[in-house]
Amino acid sequence: MRKLLSLLALGAVLWPGSLPLQAADRDEPVEVSLRIRDHRFEPEVVEVPAGRRVKLVIHNEDSTVEEFESYSLGREKLVAGGSSITVFVGPLKAGEYDFFGEYHQETANGRLVAR
Numbered sequence: 001m002r003k004l005l006s007l008l009a010l011g012a013v014l015w016p017g018s019l020p021l022q023a024a025d026r027d028e029p030v031e032v033s034l035r036i037r038d039h040r041f042e043p044e045v046v047e048v049p050a051g052r053r054v055k056l057v058i059h060n061e062d063s064t065v066e067e068f069e070s071y072s073l074g075r076e077k078l079v080a081g082g083s084s085i086t087v088f089v090g091p092l093k094a095g096e097y098d099f100f101g102e103y104h105q106e107t108a109n110g111r112l113v114a115r
Contacts, residue, residue, distance in 0.1 A: 029053040029088060032112075036060040036079065039104035050094040050114040056087040067102035073112070076102070090114075 030052050035042040039062060048054050058068055060079040068087060069076040079085045089097075092114040101108025 027053075029055040029090070031055045031057060034058045034110070036062055036066050036101065036108065038062070039066070039101065039107045041099070041101070041108055041110035044110045045113060046110070047113045047115060048090075048092065051091050053088060053090040054092065054112070056089065056112075057084060058087065059084045064103070066104065066108065068099060069102045070097060070099035070112075072097040073099065075099075 030048050032046050032048060032054060034046070034056060036058065056068075058079055060066055060081055060083055063081040065078060065080050067076060067078050068085070073089045075087050075089060077085055077087055089112075092112070094114050097112040097114070099110050099112065
């Protein structure tokens with residue numbers, strides 16, 4: 001009986017979709033896509049789960065350079081016109097994190113909300 005229980009436990013560890021693999025999935029960053037279009041972020045508000053790392057993929061559809069900047073996230077990175085960048089943040093505590101476009105602050109504003 002002990003051997004059977006040991007084999008079942010080992011099978012649970014090695015079987016795809018088992019609990020340890022699900023725990024590993026929680027360690028993977030949540031991917032969020034943002035667009036810069038007409039000097040605005042789309043969407044302006046993005047919700048992500050609290051306690052998780054976040055992978056922000058930012059696509060600049062404008063022809064001019066923009067700088068993704070966030071004091072609350074501690075990030076700033078240039079994104080050339082017609083190109084994309086990736087920014088990793090977190091894990092984030094529950095709360096709101098503002099970001100903006102350095103070169104078009106009057107229009108390029110957004111918020112990441114961790115719940």
